[in-house]
Amino acid sequence: MLFGVEIQTLVWLTIALLAAGAATGLLAGVFGVGGGAVAVPILYELFRILDVPEAVRMPLCVGTSLAVIIPTSIRSFNAHRAKGAVDISILKIWAIPVVIGVVMGSGIARYAPAGLFKAVFVAVAGVSAVRLLFGRDSWRLGLDMPGKLMMVVYGWIIGVLSALMGIGGGQLSNLFMTFYNRPIHQAVATSSGLGVLIAIPGTIGYIYAGWPHMADYADVAALRPPLALGYVSLIGLLLFIPTSTWLAPVGARLAHRLSKRRLEIAFGIFLLVVCVRFALSFFV
Template sequence: MGIEFQELLWLALSMLIAGGVTGLLAGLFGVGGGTVAVPVLYELFRYLGVPEDVLMPLSIGTSLAIIIPTSIRSYRAHLARGAVDTSLLKAWAVPVVAGVIAGSVIARYAPAELFKFVFIVVAGVSAIRLLFGKDSWKLADQLPGKLAIRFCGLIIGVLSSLMGIGGGQLSNLFMTFYNRPIHQAVATSSGLGILISIPGALGYIYAGWPRAAQFPDVAALQPPLALGYVSLLGFFLVIPTSILAAPVGVKLAHSLSKRKLEVAFGVFLLLICLRFLISVIY
């Protein structure tokens, strides 16, 4: 019993530290979703001995759960300012949720390498845009037709659920490529985070439920510490410390120029891509 208590204590302490690191980086780079949380949780769970087969989906499922309260709070604030494109959000609602459900089903059967590959591709594209992108990079001055919008929503839902993000990176890219203001893109993305995180977290509980029985010795996967691929300990402990640490990152961010922040975040994403690529190869 003593060993079990020590293991639980170490797991809880690790989650608090992970939350602090996530909040610091989120405040520094102006993101609050899985782009930061997933790699931090990945390294934490790996250090705690979670098997490689379930390491990435556990990180992603926990990240999606963590995004839920922050997405709701962010969306309400943006909505109050009138910055959300509600018509686009309504057009995306059904296809995005359908994409998230499809992604959750894929997560139940997909090999570990698939999650890393999706993260590498999407984060890599974002990094290239941050490092080399220009304001002139756009596809058109107006959004495409409804069918194209819904198809993009479906793809955003699938990819976001396989990355553990709230969809902000993908929807921001989509909207800015079609000449929408970045503030409107960010505001609308906050609503997208709700559409993705809630069904996504539930989907990862479903996807990971039978896997916990295959690893009875891994405490981080077992109830009541986890439900499927969602670490409840991570959910309850990462959020408070990330909220406390975020202002420190924000303060640091304000000491840097916009371009320096873009370069720093771009380099951060490339390093994460490289880390996952190496783990796939070796």
């Protein structure tokens, strides 16, 4: 027994987490996302098996996902930038409002119920999936990106929602950019740059937000999440990083080989699966 769990179970969980880390890195590169939409549900199942209390399970998944995104996003962004597909001007405008939004989202996490994290996940993933799978070229908010003030507002929204979802901002920024007539390949590449801006302050924020809640279980070993630093699980972090970091550049190279429509369909199906998974979790 280790942390109250059978060794055989932990071995299989380790294998599953390494495989999930690989999928996270690949998807991060292909879709320009940090991989949180994959990492969060996998971590949720892990913590359920480890009997982590429901009250802290979902925010622990989100905080750990943000920590995993840091190295994955760096590698994904560098791979996309090497191909000259990243619009740096957009990242410069979004940088400050995104970070402010992340800090605010992390603050909300300190007091938010577990259901809020799932609800945000389902809402954003659902809208994004519908746009990518069924959207037409006529579905536009404009033919070019909006003015600086509106861009700042969008950046703030991306930061807040990403912090509550445990994602690198790729889902949201892809959605905004394609609504403003940007090609999906450029949207994916530029979105990869948001991961670092979101993940670093988000991770710090979730460590701070979870500290008092984890302290509630400090004297109850059976309930204490093993090796958790606030809302960040060091076990999940260490098992995800090696394979996710390794495969992020592979995904980025694959993204540039896919046609525009194939990339949209693949991303839409991926988000729809995530949306359904978390919607079902409200009832199971």
